[in-house]
Amino acid sequence: MAIKGLLSSFSKTKGRIFKWNSIIACSKWSSTTPGRSYDDTLAIRKKHLTPALLTYYTKPVLIHQGYKQWLFDHTGKRYLDLFAGIVTVSVGHCHPKLVEVAQRQLETLWHTTNIYLHPTIHEFAEQLTSKLPGDLKVVYFTNSGSEANDLAVIMAKLHTGAHDIVTLRNSYHGGSPFAMEMTNIGTWKYPLHRHLGIHASINPDVFRGPWGGANCRDSIAQTQRPCNCAKGQCEASLMYADQLEDLLKHCCPKKVAGFLAETIQGVGGAVHLPKGFLKRAYELIRERGGVCISDEVQCGFGRLGTHYWGFETQDVVPDIVTMAKGIGNGFPMAAVVTTPSMTQALHFNTFGGNPMACAIGSAVLDVIDEEKLQANCNHVGTLLLSELMKLRDEFEVVGDIRGKGLMIGLELVKNKETKEPLPAAEVTEIWENCKNHGVLIGKGGLYGTTLRIKPPMCVTEEDVRFAVGVLRAVLKEYSSK
Structure with a gap:
């Protein structure tokens, strides 16, 4: 399935953001972050914040809003958040009850x-x-x-x-x-x-x-x-x-x-x-x-x-x-x-x-x-693990799938038999392409070759299908080179 097809469910109208087919209740949308452009934000970071604060991605994402399992950048592009602010957002971004x-x-x-x-x-x-x-x-x-x-x-x-x-x-x-x-x-x-x-x-x-x-x-x-x-x-x-x-x-x-x-x-x-x-x-x-x-x-x-x-x-x-x-x-x-x-x-x-x-x-x-989120972790996490194991069977580059509930790792290897780690540049290519197509994932492990999948605990079966679809498409694109 083409990645464009996977992204067809993403839509945005002026002043409203849509979650699949239902409207997300959120504040009035503005097309840029208040008072600062993307370039200004990067310039300020370079000048005033310590370089020890590393950013993810070649072109860092400027996050503007969040709701449950979703994040939105300054342009309104929506991302499925599979890293939850480094495994921190448990019940969802801007959960109405917490607000x-x-x-x-x-x-x-x-x-x-x-x-x-x-x-x-x-x-x-x-x-x-x-x-x-x-x-x-x-x-x-x-x-x-x-x-x-x-x-x-x-x-x-x-x-x-x-x-x-x-x-x-x-x-x-x-x-x-x-x-x-x-x-x-x-x-x-x-x-x-x-x-x-x-x-x-x-x-x-x-x-x-x-x-x-x-x-x-x-x-x-x-x-x-x-x-x-x-x-x-x-x-x-x-x-x-x-x-x-x-x-x-x-x-x-x-x-x-x-x-x-x-x-x-x-x-x-x-x-x-x-x-x-x-x-x-x-x-x-x-x-x-x-x-x-x-x-x-x-x-x-x-x-x-x-x-x-x-x-x-x-x-x-x-x-x-x-x-x-x-x-x-x-x-x-x-x-x-x-x-x-x-x-x-x-x-x-x-x-x-x-x-x-x-x-x-x-x-x-x-x-x-x-919201029975522990049960959701068990149900949706088991589904996600089973779907990711299919990717392991399909692609030589996927060496191991591990974890439990919604605490999951996908380790990338150059060779399944030797378990040689995939080179950093190739890991980055796969990881960046997932982001480009609307899925944010973490990285970790001794070699930095494990995709860390630990989303907010409110993710759904539909989110799993979308995320695995993006991963499969990205891995196919990588493997065809």
Whole structure:
């Protein structure tokens, strides 16, 4: 099918934007961003913003408006957003309920630090902890995922009296100086003073790692490697856990402070840990007096579909849970949730738990429940994974499809057998062409060759058909050269 045909459903009339065949309720459309042209915006960015703020695409997109799973540039062109502001927009851009709640809170109280009582922080804390199992009932509010992970590790060290922290290679836990030490993707590390006591175990990657096969993931998306595992079991997870145990024996003191991991690695390219790995890893850490921390910054709030939290898919309960991004649907906020026994850390944050953040966070939880977005992630995500696996079967360049719910990765390779990464220029060509035809996708992984597909959780079956159609057309165009 020609790409032009795929885009025939895109339409715009003056003052109205159409979502497929129904009108999107949004503010009056203006053809350019207020007061600044595209060229002026680029000039200001070049002059006044740090060059460390990289932009996506050869010709960056100037976003002007958003609604649910859609973004619109300054010309009115519409894009299906499959990256959700780096896995941050959980319930949809400018969701009407969140807009209403934010406006109401703005008229009531913007800010007071949490040294005072105000209703929203208490209501949200109670609502948020009701979503967590066991004794995970104490909340520290922060502003970002990096800060949440920093605080979680400080808490682990204070609680245990130990110093060493274990993470996984290929992990990303933030960009602050301490979180960067726990991040183990070379792209995101700088030659700064290194904190001692951070250890990274082998990444349990059943696609690129030494062990793993077609029965190892808790997902319909499996690798195409042969697998001898019995149903419900994963020998690879035990082998990766053995490597963790070896690291603990040789590189760590007898007592460690903790272990920090995601269930599906976000920046690392949606690498999905094999079934049972976290269960054994948690046992090994706890045997050495450490606590277990689950980084739910990208996996949490129902995105994986079958469960509300990523750690639940591995049948474990951590001692500390960190969360950010989707918790506020784009409003800057984060949280650390732990048990009453782990509250030695005195933590003060000027903006953490502010009235605006808590009001919006509470509304996000309401929308996830009211619109059954966790179930939508399971249903639409399963459909999307099954359609993407068809692309893997059709195209040599698609090496692996992985993930669960709406936390998905599509890894591009030069050769399926050798798994040689596709050269960066060719990845960029495919990625840019998806954008040119109305689909925004992220990139990640060690080699930057994984398309990160993690849309707002309100995407529909129709969106899946459109997105896969664009991907298929773009891959056909690439493969025909």
